[in-house]
Amino acid sequence: METFINEYDAKLDDKKRLTIRGSKFDFYHVEEFNDGTLLLRPRVLIDPNGLSKNTLNMMDKSIKNLKNGKVSKPVNLEKYLKLSNESNKV
Numbered sequence: 394m395e396t397f398i399n400e401y402d403a404k405l406d407d408k409k410r411l412t413i414r415g416s417k418f419d420f421y422h423v424e425e426f427n428d429g430t431l432l433l434r435p436r437v438l439i440d441p442n443g444l445s446k447n448t449l450n451m452m453d454k455s456i457k458n459l460k461n462g463k464v465s466k467p468v469n470l471e472k473y474l475k476l477s478n479e480s481n482k483v
Contacts, residue, residue, distance in 0.1 A: 403411050413421075418435035425431055458464065 399415065401414065405411055413433075418437070420436040420438055421433040422436050423431060423433055
């Protein structure tokens with residue numbers, strides 16, 4: 394469960410920006426609701442240099458195959474969706 398750690402009033406500046414005080418994160422996913430509520434969720438972006446060369450090569454090959462039309466048949470996920478729905482009912 395999340396712990397409430399801070400509360401304050403804020404005002405948009407002339408460029409419609411809002412300052413987050415003492416933030417632990419640099420990036421946020423923002424959801425804006427029709428009642429004006431904003432929901433900010435922290436995002437941690439991954440440094441591409443943190444991926445191994447093998448992983449990057451595999452990704453490059455996959456993109457090349459996709460562009461060349463070398464793809465597998467679509468996967469039918471219906472049975473998994475049904476299982477998920479059934480487990481949510483319990």
